[in-house]
Amino acid sequence: MDAWKEACVGPPPSSVLFPPGIYIVFPRVDLKGPCKGPIEFKATGATIMAPPALEPFKTASWIKFMNVDKLTMTGGTYDGQGQAAWKANKCPEYTKKCELPPNIRWSNITNSLVKDVTSANSKYIHMHILKCANSSLDHVTIDAPGTSVNTKGIHIKESSGINITNTNIKTGDACISFGYGSKNVHVEKVTCGPGRGFSTAILGTYEIEAPIAGIWIKNCTITDALNGVMIQSLFDSKTTTASDMHFDDIIMNNGFPSRVKISNVSFRNIRGSSSTKEAMRLACSSWEPCVNVEVADINLTFTGPGGPATSVCCVVEPKVVGKVVPPIRMVDESECLNKGYL
Template sequence: MDLELSIIVISLLFFILSGAGADMDVGVYNVKEYGAAGDGQTDSTKAFEAAWCAACAVEGMATIVIPEGAYLLGPIIFKGPYKGKMVMQLKGQLLASTHLEAYTQNWIDFQYINGLVISGGGTFHGQGASTWPYNQCPKTHKCKLLPVSLVFSFVTNATISGISSVDSKLFHLQIFESRDITLDSIRISAPGDSPNTDGIHIADSTNIQVANSVIGTSDDCISIGPGSTNLTIFNVLCGPGHGISVGSLGKNANEKDVNGLTVRKCTLTGTTNGLRIKTWPSSPATLKATGFLFEDIIMNNVYNPIIIDQNYCPYANCPEMVYLIATTAK
């Protein structure tokens, strides 16, 4: 092969490889390379922030790797938008700081993101046991909320699969103003006497699917708030806890309708309630809850299998202003 032909062949190979690489992962970002310790004691918040910022600058797909180990994290916001798509591969365990004074709101918050995958089989541990005694919300409405473990706000096109959430301080996982999110093979657990540790709370979001998951807490396994549309809950094992709930609805002004909820092939065991809908009769807003289908539901040792409470009100003589339409159970 002469020199000229060799140059042509090498150039062609470079062109092919460059083109192929355009659809491949652009970069892998290991949090340990940014200073994360993984010893369960050293605060790794800054290292996680640095890894996220580096990955966000990539045009293409970036993968943040969290290896085996225990990583102590304070409150952190993973914020978009970014130039490509993001994969967070959690193999280790993330431990929430127990210092409540460090929190202004939530623990881990994903915001303004389009295209997110979280997987890897790891665990988000809220270390809630040390803070549950400070939760006064079950006793009084004038209380300070403890941090939610995982929050997805203004997130689109996300898949969260194969991860666990343990002992959250308040809710385990909350989805707000988001769309096209799939939660698959999630495990959520907290003791039966832990206050307000709802499993998954969804509000003002559309096209959300929860499937093939196991949830056991002291509160709702899954709760549906106002403004939620086109939700599917499939093959979920719930218990202990308060079951699968819609509401409460109508507590605040400007709440939006709930439309299109399908709950299929779910099993509830040892829960206070099975399927529950609760609305405030003295609502400052008039809204509707429509298009519900509950099908192939198994209940074992459930105290209140089905509850529709349209008088959820601590006061007397509250006018009903929330309407239930087209609710079907099979």
């Protein structure tokens, strides 16, 4: 932290270097700006480890960067040693507030870059992007087993202009999740799995939520994930909106079905296999209908018992473009409710 403070106030450009090696860092490191100019945090060849026990962490942070413009974070493995936290499972439900630390938290970071960084075995979210703007994550690796609990790969909230590219995510929760206030986020060439695919947070949880608007997910592969692409909301939700969300050119390998409530969304060129007979489900409510939904060039197969793959649309009639396999079957609201789709 002394090195960071010296570099931050020193003449730009400046840098902080972790030499190659293994380091135990605890309980919390706050790397604060503003700095005089561009600053780089370099950890190539270094492994930075959190203590495995939960007791040292009194707040929901471990390594936190905040209030910095033009930060470059390069290299290094950040190992949260989260196995004890997964066993404790302190936050199994969305209604509970976790006080577990993410591996890396960015808060109020602008015009910045994460490159060639690995996050492993986080106790909670791997990378939490909060109130950030015009920043990119490239060649990031996130590595945790599918049995890890509450370990979202990258969670974005109240941020705009975020680009995530050439990234490989293996974890036990959503690979990338979009909290309220996520705007103009581009995700491309990302592999996901195990995990829970690409998903919004559960919308409508709080009285006041900034809209989600402008999410583009393109040229991604989802393998052995519980969900593919999903927009979630509470059944009895507060008022909010999610719009201009686009999932384009997605490959799903052994994917599970998605339950999606959507508006102004397109699903294009999605292909691969499903682990269940129901390969695709679009579910909306009659009191808040989905609008401007497009399904184009879908080819999802199922080779298990019970015949070929099926798809279900509840209270939504998407615009169908090109060839869609399995063909869409429209289901009325009463059947959807009886089967637990809504």
